[in-house]
Amino acid sequence: MNNMNLSDTEIEILLFGKWRFNTDWEKISIExxxxxxxxxxxxxxxxxxxPSEFVTGxxxxxxxxxxxxRLCLIVKTVPKSFFNLRLLILSKVDLADMIASxxxxxxxxxxxxxxxxxxxFIISNKNQIISGLKIN
Numbered sequence: 001m002n003n004m005n006l007s008d009t010e011i012e013i014l015l016f017g018k019w020r021f022n023t024d025w026e027k028i029s030i031e032x033x034x035x036x037x038x039x040x041x042x043x044x045x046x047x048x049x050x051p052s053e054f055v056t057g058x059x060x061x062x063x064x065x066x067x068x069x070r071l072c073l074i075v076k077t078v079p080k081s082f083f084n085l086r087l088l089i090l091s092k093v094d095l096a097d098m099i100a101s102x103x104x105x106x107x108x109x110x111x112x113x114x115x116x117x118x119x120x121f122i123i124s125n126k127n128q129i130i131s132g133l134k135i136n
Contacts, residue, residue, distance in 0.1 A: 021132035
């Protein structure tokens, strides 16, 4: 699986599809689409992180790309957030989506792609190594 000489485009092509991986406090599934958008589901497994899941929800959508062997995720919407409200006066107020869009201007999730093939990948986020498996 050692493929350190892959181009960013080759890495993107390998990422297309659904992946599952776990971190110390979350179970995550993410689908990378060929139009460079993604849908992510995060389930908190650490009890003290559950309140944040209630506020933000567990679904995220956005855009993604690979730049210099770094997977970049930019959140655009949080459709299951508590703060996407339905009010009688306005049909729908997507406060959480507005905050996510503003937040994404300043903060992008970055993961260094260490190894990848058609069935599994290893990425790194700061000091954490994350292994993922393709599920489709």
